[in-house]
Amino acid sequence: xxxxxxxxxxxxxxxxxxxxxxxxxxxxxxxxxxxxxxxxxxxxxxxxxxxxxxxxxxxxxxxxxxxxxxxxxxxxxxxxxxxxxxxxxxxxxxxxxxxxxxxxxxxxxxxxxxxxxxxxxxxxxxxxxxxxxxxxxxxxxxxxxxxxxxxxxxxxxxxxxxxxxxxxxxxxxxxxxxxxxxxxxxxxxxxxxxxxxxxxxxxxxxxxxxxxxxxxx
Amino acid sequence: xxxxxxxxxxxxxxxxxxxxxxxxxxxxxxxxxxxxxxxxxxxxxxxxxxxxxxxxxxxxxxxxxxxxxxxxxxxxxxxxxxxxxxxxxxxxxxxxxxxxxxxxxxxxxxxxxxxxxxxxxxxxxxxxxxxxxxxxxxxxxxxxxxxxxxxxxxxxxxxxxxxxxxxxxxxxxxxxxxxxxxxxxxxxxxxxxxxxxxxxxxxxxxxxxxxxxxxxxxxxxxxxxxxxxxxxxxxxxxxxxxxx
Numbered sequence: 181x182x183x184x185x186x187x188x189x190x191x192x193x194x195x196x197x198x199x200x201x202x203x204x205x206x207x208x209x210x211x212x213x214x215x216x217x218x219x220x221x222x223x224x225x226x227x228x229x230x231x232x233x234x235x236x237x238x239x240x241x242x243x244x245x246x247x248x249x250x251x252x253x254x255x256x257x258x259x260x261x262x263x264x265x266x267x268x269x270x271x272x273x274x275x276x277x278x279x280x281x282x283x284x285x286x287x288x289x290x291x292x293x294x295x296x297x298x299x300x301x302x303x304x305x306x307x308x309x310x311x312x313x314x315x316x317x318x319x320x321x322x323x324x325x326x327x328x329x330x331x332x333x334x335x336x337x338x339x340x341x342x343x344x345x346x347x348x349x350x351x352x353x354x355x356x357x358x359x360x361x362x363x364x365x366x367x368x369x370x371x372x373x374x375x376x377x378x379x380x381x382x383x384x385x386x387x388x389x390x391x392x393x394x395x396x397x
Numbered sequence: 398x399x400x401x402x403x404x405x406x407x408x409x410x411x412x413x414x415x416x417x418x419x420x421x422x423x424x425x426x427x428x429x430x431x432x433x434x435x436x437x438x439x440x441x442x443x444x445x446x447x448x449x450x451x452x453x454x455x456x457x458x459x460x461x462x463x464x465x466x467x468x469x470x471x472x473x474x475x476x477x478x479x480x481x482x483x484x485x486x487x488x489x490x491x492x493x494x495x496x497x498x499x500x501x502x503x504x505x506x507x508x509x510x511x512x513x514x515x516x517x518x519x520x521x522x523x524x525x526x527x528x529x530x531x532x533x534x535x536x537x538x539x540x541x542x543x544x545x546x547x548x549x550x551x552x553x554x555x556x557x558x559x560x561x562x563x564x565x566x567x568x569x570x571x572x573x574x575x576x577x578x579x580x581x582x583x584x585x586x587x588x589x590x591x592x593x594x595x596x597x598x599x600x601x602x603x604x605x606x607x608x609x610x611x612x613x614x615x616x617x618x619x620x621x622x623x624x625x626x627x628x629x630x631x632x633x634x635x636x637x638x639x640x641x
Contacts, residue, residue: 219622294486295401296484297486299486300488303479303480305552306500310504350505396461
């Protein structure tokens with residue numbers, strides 16, 4: 181059976197797949213943000229064991245390719261008898277990856293708050309959680325907004341790697357279409373345009389935030 | 398009965414022995430000036446009084462709250478000891494009023510309306526009642542430092558520590574801050590200050606402490622101590638900072 185694909189068919193299929201890329205990006209970013217926040221608190225806690233454990237976590241995810249992390253989640257779990265769908269493996273893998281990077285970005289932002297802010301709030305008899313909540317985090321948040329939005333671009337592009345474990349997002353759909361239509365240049369050109377359409381606004385937004393918060397301080 | 402009592406206080410930074418057995422008593426209403434060369438331990442001593450620097454050995458008691466060998470209830474101590482810093486350290490994301498209200502509401506659980514009244518009262522005391530809603534970056538250095546003083550006063554401390562509070566200010570702004578400190582001293586506030594303003598220390602202080610190599614080298618009434626230093630080190634220091 182030979183099916184003829186019009187250009188519109190290609191675009192329509194890619195748009196459909198683009199929704200999955202977008203969904204995966206959002207899930208990885210939101211869940212990664214939540215996990216990353218937990219990692220952040222452990223990373224900066226006054227506890228050597230927590231510090232060392234979270235440092236190792238961050239180093240492992242930053243020091244290995246995302247592709248290997250996905251392989252390990254996908255094949256590793258099925259090896260121990262847990263059958264995970266490509267969708268679940270992709271979401272879990274990207275969440276872990278995102279959490280490690282965000283925790284590290286945010287740690288930098290917390291440490292960018294001047295030491296005098298810690299001292300002044302300590303002098304006023306605030307407890308550590310009170311210092312964090314009322315003095316340190318509100319300032320770290322301002323610093324963190326621009327790099328966090330900037331990193332979301334990396335997450336969107338990172339979703340492309342999940343095509344390898346068979347998750348049918350933009351890239352995977354693109355390669356299937358390329359095989360079926362014998363028009364790889366057109367198809368991958370459109371795939372690239374799709375990623376660009378997702379990432380470019382984020383980059384612009386990050387830049388404008390950076391400018392805004394830079395002027396404010 | 399002294400308000401602040403320090404006995405046999407020792408502190409090391411690694412192998413560096415910075416406080417070598419400090420004994421000091423400060424009575425309520427005293428205005429103490431700590432002077433000495435940089436590295437003499439005067440700032441470190443000041444910062445141990447509210448636990449910003451830990452100590453290795455010795456006793457610190459402020460109004461009945463004690464630290465033995467650096468251990469004790471730090472938060473209870475800090476509620477009795479206010480501190481003002483060289484770099485102001487105001488919270489930049491909060492207005493002047495919010496800076497002042499933060500600790501009373503968060504630490505003491507003071508209701509917001511009451512904390513607001515306290516904030517207005519202490520800002521009025523430092524002459525900034527019209528700056529309640531200004532952010533720190535909208536204020537001059539002198540105004541920021543006065544807000545910092547108000548912020549410390551809002552906790553009703555028994556003693557106020559001042560760590561070179563005019564050193565980061567432009568010369569024309571120094572006097573407005575010193576005027577506030579002078580007024581606090583006149584009202585009977587107990588003050589311990591590290592300062593380079595020798596004339597101010599002599600005028601307002603009733604106790605002068607000269608630190609040298611981690612020890613209290615010489616102390617006494619500022620007027621007599623300045624006029625008649627008993628040790629060559631102090632004579633040398635006084636001569637260096639204010640040539641006759």
